[in-house]
Amino acid sequence: MSEVPVLEVRGLTLRYGGLSALEGVDLAVAPRALDALIGPNGAGKTSLFNLVSGFARPQAGEIRFCGTRIEGLKPSARAALGLARTFQNLRLFAEMSALETVLTGMHARLRASPLAILARGPRFRREERAALEEARALLDFVGLSGVELRRAGELSYGERRRLEIARALASRPKLLLLDEPAAGMNPAETAALGRLLGEIRARGIALLLVEHDMSLVMRLCEKVAVLNFGRRIFEGSPEAARREPCVLEAYLGVGEAAPARAAP
Numbered sequence: 001m002s003e004v005p006v007l008e009v010r011g012l013t014l015r016y017g018g019l020s021a022l023e024g025v026d027l028a029v030a031p032r033a034l035d036a037l038i039g040p041n042g043a044g045k046t047s048l049f050n051l052v053s054g055f056a057r058p059q060a061g062e063i064r065f066c067g068t069r070i071e072g073l074k075p076s077a078r079a080a081l082g083l084a085r086t087f088q089n090l091r092l093f094a095e096m097s098a099l100e101t102v103l104t105g106m107h108a109r110l111r112a113s114p115l116a117i118l119a120r121g122p123r124f125r126r127e128e129r130a131a132l133e134e135a136r137a138l139l140d141f142v143g144l145s146g147v148e149l150r151r152a153g154e155l156s157y158g159e160r161r162r163l164e165i166a167r168a169l170a171s172r173p174k175l176l177l178l179d180e181p182a183a184g185m186n187p188a189e190t191a192a193l194g195r196l197l198g199e200i201r202a203r204g205i206a207l208l209l210v211e212h213d214m215s216l217v218m219r220l221c222e223k224v225a226v227l228n229f230g231r232r233i234f235e236g237s238p239e240a241a242r243r244e245p246c247v248l249e250a251y252l253g254v255g256e257a258a259p260a261r262a263a264p
């Protein structure tokens, strides 16, 4: 790979007492890639996202974002560099409108608060007007144009997952980490999500997707890394992953069917 990876981790290790959540994990995401990170429950997928986004500190290992070491940076500083994530358990403020929620995703770039922008007070300037337009465009992009003034808590589960993605995109990331975006979605919502992820990639944003829905991974991704008990046991195409004995064993025991949709 001649291009500098947007994300590169080496030897990443995170232990909780005697338990290795991650042990010496290497992983790279190329610019404009749409890669998947899979593995059984408790394999360490969310832990890896927490380390990369700065919500936890590794005991060992290196994390490079577009070639720069970032282990010492706070989550906000990593976000400012162009790293965004969503959460396995949604983290939205129920009382905030969809529009306000997306505006909060821009806060690192803006001087006025989301409330000042919505109130259109004396501090409402060209910058804030542009932010409001951009937030509306993002809601439209994720398929939520009709609900901008609804409270996040009133939205359906699938809509809230899309709202989290819109908020993450508001920071104008180079890399988006998505932790089980299809969890709790019905098949139609999952199909629409798959299209949305393709469109995000088409905007030049790299994606790393943690997902239990293997049919979605097969459809979208060229490369998949598999974690099991904190170790990377496989990296390659999703088709090869489904045939790989150590992957089958990790999910179900040797000789059984390929990884299927599992409970989130």
Ligand SMILES: Nc1ncnc2c1ncn2[C@@H]1O[C@H](COP(=O)(O)OP(=O)(O)OP(=O)(O)O)[C@@H](O)[C@H]1O
Residues within 6 Å of the ligand: 016, 019, 020, 021, 039, 040, 041, 042, 043, 044, 045, 046, 047, 048, 088, 264
């Ligand atoms: N804050 C914590 N304290 C102690 N142990 C933790 C903590 N967070 C995670 N773990 C443990 O680390 C391991 C990896 O957890 P992690 O949440 O990264 O798995 P995961 O692959 O995201 O699983 P799932 O598919 O269920 O979301 C698990 O054994 C988990 O119990």
Ligand SMILES: [Mg+2]
Residues within 6 Å of the ligand: 045, 046, 047, 088, 179
């Ligand atoms: Mg997880």
